[in-house]
Amino acid sequence: MLDLDYLDSQDDTIVAVSTPPGEGGIGIVRLSGSRALEIGCSHFRRKQDLSRGSGLKRDFSPAARKLYHGYFTDQQGEAIDEILFSYMPGPHSYTCEDVVEINAHGGILSIRNILNALMHSEARLAAPGEFTRRAYLNGRIDLVQAESNLALIRAKTEKGMKAALQGVQGKLSASIYDLRRTLLDISAEIEVNVDFPHEDVEWELQHRGEIISQVQVCKEQVDRLRERHRAGKILQEGLKTVIAGKPNVGKSSLYNYLLGENRALVTDIPGTTRDLLSDFINIQGIPLKIMDTAGIRVDGDVVERLGMDISRHALEEADLIIFILDAGTGITEEDHYVYRTMDEMGEASLIILVNKIDLTTGMTPEVIGQGFQYDGLVYASILENIGMDELKRAIIEKTYAGEIQGEEGALVLEARQGELLQRAAALLQDALVSLEGNMPMDIITIDLNQAYERLGEIVGEHMKGDLLEVIFGRFCIGK
Numbered sequence: 001m002l003d004l005d006y007l008d009s010q011d012d013t014i015v016a017v018s019t020p021p022g023e024g025g026i027g028i029v030r031l032s033g034s035r036a037l038e039i040g041c042s043h044f045r046r047k048q049d050l051s052r053g054s055g056l057k058r059d060f061s062p063a064a065r066k067l068y069h070g071y072f073t074d075q076q077g078e079a080i081d082e083i084l085f086s087y088m089p090g091p092h093s094y095t096c097e098d099v100v101e102i103n104a105h106g107g108i109l110s111i112r113n114i115l116n117a118l119m120h121s122e123a124r125l126a127a128p129g130e131f132t133r134r135a136y137l138n139g140r141i142d143l144v145q146a147e148s149n150l151a152l153i154r155a156k157t158e159k160g161m162k163a164a165l166q167g168v169q170g171k172l173s174a175s176i177y178d179l180r181r182t183l184l185d186i187s188a189e190i191e192v193n194v195d196f197p198h199e200d201v202e203w204e205l206q207h208r209g210e211i212i213s214q215v216q217v218c219k220e221q222v223d224r225l226r227e228r229h230r231a232g233k234i235l236q237e238g239l240k241t242v243i244a245g246k247p248n249v250g251k252s253s254l255y256n257y258l259l260g261e262n263r264a265l266v267t268d269i270p271g272t273t274r275d276l277l278s279d280f281i282n283i284q285g286i287p288l289k290i291m292d293t294a295g296i297r298v299d300g301d302v303v304e305r306l307g308m309d310i311s312r313h314a315l316e317e318a319d320l321i322i323f324i325l326d327a328g329t330g331i332t333e334e335d336h337y338v339y340r341t342m343d344e345m346g347e348a349s350l351i352i353l354v355n356k357i358d359l360t361t362g363m364t365p366e367v368i369g370q371g372f373q374y375d376g377l378v379y380a381s382i383l384e385n386i387g388m389d390e391l392k393r394a395i396i397e398k399t400y401a402g403e404i405q406g407e408e409g410a411l412v413l414e415a416r417q418g419e420l421l422q423r424a425a426a427l428l429q430d431a432l433v434s435l436e437g438n439m440p441m442d443i444i445t446i447d448l449n450q451a452y453e454r455l456g457e458i459v460g461e462h463m464k465g466d467l468l469e470v471i472f473g474r475f476c477i478g479k
């Protein structure tokens, strides 16, 4: 179900520079569409032809997937750059259409001139992601695979890249298709029996029981995929890790330690940090978006209070909070105040780091356990580099990051996919409630069909043009 404007522009032959802007060893310009070969060839001259001075004569018809050495020429037949020319006929190309790739020297000017010449020959400049969008619209890949392409480009770690590649290869899509098939089977079974009702009450009960267990299995599978979205989100966006605590406990010291450089100011004056600092680090392949915050306390001057508001906001978004206590001061009312502030926020995992154990060691786990609940507890002295490996281990173990470590296989990387999974899970839950509440069977199929459709949207069935516009608009030009 695509709007027509969208289909119209599908007929254009598009062109874009596929390598990043700026100087490079090579620059690639890519053409795709029914006129790609004709337009591409009209600007190509083989080396021997040019040296023989064969003017504008063109009888070049390239074989598929072969590289030809020669020159790119402008409208007047003037050579612009020395290039390698290749032709990939559809449907065996990235877009399923005829594709021509021009490998030029990566100069900014030569690439721009090549692009301009091709646009002069009526190739249209491609919109962001339009090559991949065509691959999707032409049925070569589904939407999950298209989105995984983008995730692959944007991956921050090796693990992120591997997960995205699994998506490109269709592993996630395969589980979605399996689920849809099962839901279809269940609906079909219900419908057959609605059309031919049985008088037998015993049979009805047993039939309902079977349907319940089949829907339960589907629901469990959807829930498992949702778990994998939490892990996938970490790989995509980084585990949002907020370092929190009352002033002067060593938050900025930890931030600097993890970053490996002195980015944040560290002083013995409480209230040193006012702004939020954040950066990406990588712990055993897990990307962390790590944030140093202003110490939270009841009073403080105007600037400090503004800083604390930012800290609270960061806490709301956190996947993981490293709550630092100070072994030097022991547990104080201020620590309880920070804890209460955090407690009101989301569902982040909480690791307590008892810092400055070089000063005293009076804070036993029992004492801490009386005041606070936590997922992990680590004793450390950032100053003396004690406990830092334990902290890293705790970060991996006490968060969803642990799941990424343990399992191979496709992860759900996109928020869009996660949201649709959540809606499918809710619909399956509704179906289960109705089934157990002895509601009529045909009502149950409504929920099942809806869940089937939400899963379909994940792989991109029945997508509207404007929604695709948004999805592919996030891609870079030339992809």
Ligand SMILES: Nc1nc2c(ncn2[C@@H]2O[C@H](COP(=O)(O)OP(=O)(O)OP(=O)(O)O)[C@@H](O)[C@H]2O)c(=O)[nH]1
Pocket (backbone or CB within 6 Å): 245, 246, 247, 248, 249, 250, 251, 252, 253, 254, 265, 266, 267, 268, 269, 270, 271, 272, 273, 274, 293, 294, 295, 296, 355, 356, 357, 358, 359, 380, 381, 382, 383, 384
């Ligand atoms: N003895 C000792 N001192 C430490 C340790 N870690 C940090 N400090 C000191 O504690 C003081 C405060 O450190 P910061 O890292 O600035 O603390 P903070 O939590 O960022 O403080 P605010 O930004 O004011 O909230 C500094 O003088 C650090 O050198 C430690 O393990 N042992």
Ligand SMILES: [Mg+2]
Pocket (backbone or CB within 6 Å): 251, 252, 253, 264, 265, 266, 272, 273, 293, 295
């Ligand atoms: Mg600080």
